Amino acid sequence: MQFLNILYNILVSPSQEFRVVSIGPVPKNALLAYGTAIVLIVSGLGVIYSPFVSSTEGLLFKILFAAITGLIFWLFTALVFSTTAYIFGMRGRPQTFLILTAYAVLPWIFLPVVMLFKGILGAFGNTIVIFGSLGIWLWSVILFLMALKYTYNLTLERVLLAGTIPILMTFIGISWLSGFFYNLVQFFS
Amino acid sequence: MNVTASNQKFIAFAIIIFCAIAVVLGLFQLATNPTVFKEVGKKESLTGTFLGGSGSRLAYITLNGVITGDSEGSSLISEESAAMKARKLLYYAAKDPNVKGVLLRINSPGGTVGTSQELYEAVSTVRKEKPIVVSMGDLAASGGYYTASAADKIVADPGTLTGSIGVIIHSMNVKGLLTDKLGVKSVTIKSGKFKDILSPFRPPTDTELSMLQHIIDTSYHQFLHAVLVGRTRDLTDTKLKAQRIKQITAIADGRVVLGSDALKIGLVDQLGGLEDAKKLLQQMAAKRFNIQNPDQLTLQEYETTFNLFNFLGINSLISLHPQADMQELDPEQVLMTSIRYSNQPLWLMESIH
Numbered sequence: 001m002q003f004l005n006i007l008y009n010i011l012v013s014p015s016q017e018f019r020v021v022s023i024g025p026v027p028k029n030a031l032l033a034y035g036t037a038i039v040l041i042v043s044g045l046g047v048i049y050s051p052f053v054s055s056t057e058g059l060l061f062k063i064l065f066a067a068i069t070g071l072i073f074w075l076f077t078a079l080v081f082s083t084t085a086y087i088f089g090m091r092g093r094p095q096t097f098l099i100l101t102a103y104a105v106l107p108w109i110f111l112p113v114v115m116l117f118k119g120i121l122g123a124f125g126n127t128i129v130i131f132g133s134l135g136i137w138l139w140s141v142i143l144f145l146m147a148l149k150y151t152y153n154l155t156l157e158r159v160l161l162a163g164t165i166p167i168l169m170t171f172i173g174i175s176w177l178s179g180f181f182y183n184l185v186q187f188f189s
Numbered sequence: 190m191n192v193t194a195s196n197q198k199f200i201a202f203a204i205i206i207f208c209a210i211a212v213v214l215g216l217f218q219l220a221t222n223p224t225v226f227k228e229v230g231k232k233e234s235l236t237g238t239f240l241g242g243s244g245s246r247l248a249y250i251t252l253n254g255v256i257t258g259d260s261e262g263s264s265l266i267s268e269e270s271a272a273m274k275a276r277k278l279l280y281y282a283a284k285d286p287n288v289k290g291v292l293l294r295i296n297s298p299g300g301t302v303g304t305s306q307e308l309y310e311a312v313s314t315v316r317k318e319k320p321i322v323v324s325m326g327d328l329a330a331s332g333g334y335y336t337a338s339a340a341d342k343i344v345a346d347p348g349t350l351t352g353s354i355g356v357i358i359h360s361m362n363v364k365g366l367l368t369d370k371l372g373v374k375s376v377t378i379k380s381g382k383f384k385d386i387l388s389p390f391r392p393p394t395d396t397e398l399s400m401l402q403h404i405i406d407t408s409y410h411q412f413l414h415a416v417l418v419g420r421t422r423d424l425t426d427t428k429l430k431a432q433r434i435k436q437i438t439a440i441a442d443g444r445v446v447l448g449s450d451a452l453k454i455g456l457v458d459q460l461g462g463l464e465d466a467k468k469l470l471q472q473m474a475a476k477r478f479n480i481q482n483p484d485q486l487t488l489q490e491y492e493t494t495f496n497l498f499n500f501l502g503i504n505s506l507i508s509l510h511p512q513a514d515m516q517e518l519d520p521e522q523v524l525m526t527s528i529r530y531s532n533q534p535l536w537l538m539e540s541i542h
Contacts (some may be wrong), residue, residue: 004201005194011204012192048215061214109204112211 003034010103010172014143022097023149028095035102036071042108049115077101084165085152092152107139108120198306219534234534247290247470248282250275254524255537256300256308256332273306278491279311283318289486290474291321292466293340298538299353300526301333302408305536308332309415311338320473324466325349330445331535334456335412338419341473343457344466345448351456353538355443356408358401360387361528375469408534413441422454441532445538 009017021031044067047059078101082094085101117125141163149159192200203322256272269277275293282288293312299305315321323337325327325345330353337343337351345351367373368390375390386397392403417434424430433455440446440454451457459469467488475483526537 002198004198004205007204008197008199011201038312045212048212109208112208112215116211116214 006031006034006103007106008010010106013145014103017103018100018120020145021105022153032095032102035099038071038102038106040067040073041071042105045108045112046070050178074098074102076107080166081148081162084162087170090152090154096145097151100151101144104140104143104149105148107136107143110136116126125169192220192442212321212396221279230387231412242303245289245478245517246287246489247467247474247486248278248285248288248490249291249292249294249488250278250282251294251296252308252333252336253294253296253326254413256297256336257303258304258307269417270304272300272308275477276304276308276311278317279308279315282491283315288319288491289478289480290319291315291491292463292470292488293321293323293337294324294463295329297331297333297336298328299333299501299536301332301530302356302411302534302536305332305335306411306415308336309419312336313419320470320475320477322466322470324463325351325448328538330538331355333538335416335536338456339417339421342459342469343424344461344469345445345451345457346462347449347460349448349451350445350538351448351451352440352444352446353436354412354441356405356412356534356536357443358387358405358534361389362394363389364391364514399433404534408536412536416441427473436466 006017044063045064046060050066075098078094078098082092082097085092111133114136116128117128117132134165145159145163148154148162149156152162208511238397252271252275254271258273259270263468273328279291279293282291312321312323314332315467320342321340323340323344323475325350327346328350329337329345330351334351334353349440368375375388377385378391379385383394383397383400385391398429417437420437421430424433436454437456440456446454446456448460450455452460459465471483471486473484476482480486
């Protein structure tokens with residue numbers, strides 16, 4: 001399989017592509033390289049349309065920084081989910097999950113296209129930008145959930161449940177931190 | 190729909206090309222994006238410097254709100270006052286070889302005497318090393334003007350409120366209410382007869398009033414002297430110098446003047462906004478340090494604390510909208526300062542509340 005075919009399949013028929021990666025006899029290292037390239041490109045692209053970036057000054061460095069940050073975040077996300085899966089005794093290879101989650105960010109390559117409408121068609125153009133961006137986000141989230149499904153062979157209900165775990169863990173994390181800071185304030189006051 | 194492998198490649202390739210064109214257009218849009226105060230607000234990060242930027246720059250420092258040495262915030266997470274932060278930044282900027290000039294933006298009704306004098310010293314220190322221009326916001330009065338007067342040049346908006354050269358001691362006498370009406374009696378044990386001067390439970394004696402007037406007069410003369418020194422330092426023409434001293438002294442009775450009148454009197458050097466102040470500073474710095482192109486001196490918000498985003502150049506623009514200055518100036522803050530520092534001379538324009 002070549003990169004362009006994979007690209008086409010991820011965008012047009014992701015189920016087939018994800019199934020091939022999860023169970024098929026494919027060269028995982030090559031796919032991992034493709035996945036890394038996708039993550040780097042997509043993360044770098046986000047800089048051009050970031051609200052924090054308003055000029056081209058130092059843009060190359062910012063793109064490089066964003067790409068590296070995106071790479072780290074990708075690995076971190078995979079690590080968190082793989083660890084969670086390991087704790088609950090689910091079988092699935094981290095390498096497969098890494099590849100599929102990288103594929104999941106591919107829809108973001110359409111962001112530059114969507115953002116072209118910003119400010120050129122007035123309110124209509126801005127509406128396209130808002131709904132286009134949301135559409136890309138939703139597409140990407142669905143692909144991420146599919147990555148979970150195919151890596152760990154989960155049912156739809158379990159996929160949805162797994163998708164809510166980070167949100168639930170955030171609440172627990174905030175609660176723990178609140179307790180910590182509460183005690184800290186007590187100590188200083 | 191069954192698409193052949195070669196067609197898949199073609200479609201994927203077309204998508205990539207399409208997206209690549211969109212990226213190029215996006216970059217073009219970014220490069221030509223007209224931003225308000227883009228020039229003034231251009232912030233140069235350390236990494237920006239590494240990637241082709243110049244090391245020479247102009248430092249932008251702000252002095253907003255009442256001038257006091259107090260810390261702000263709660264006891265757990267307190268922050269030094271805006272005045273003390275500005276003072277520290279001025280000294281850092283004076284020593285920093287990359288800083289070729291300082292633009293100090295003042296929006297203050299003044300404050301305590303000591304801190305205002307420290308700020309004056311800090312501005313004078315910068316002035317010895319490199320050009321410093323003050324840009325006045327909505328208000329730069331009393332201690333705020335005192336600080337500004339040490340700069341090389343002062344630029345004010347025509348509607349800026351400035352002046353208010355004078356000293357005030359604020360005190361309350363609650364004897365009528367607490368003692369006469371409510372019967373609350375104060376017991377004072379003191380080591381000397383003047384230890385409870387300006388006590389709220391009794392009116393001041395004539396001797397005390399005379400002593401306080403002496404303090405006020407001395408503080409006033411310190412104020413006026415410093416302003417006159419600052420505003421005439423560069424004048425070589427004796428007649429012009431004498432005229433300016435006369436003009437400033439004539440209005441040094443605590444009155445507040447508009448920026449347009451301040452120009453006529455000689456309290457400020459030029460009318461204009463932040464952009465004008467920046468251009469003036471660029472020219473002065475270019476002349477002082479023999480820099481061919483003044484425009485290459487970019488204005489940078491000056492910070493001493495390490496900020497990862499600034500280091501990496503992610504926050505490429507700083508907000509320099511002059512309208513935002515007034516948000517920093519809370520009339521209640523002025524009132525509270527007046528009450529908090531009662532019985533002590535203040536270089537504060539109290540009338541804004």
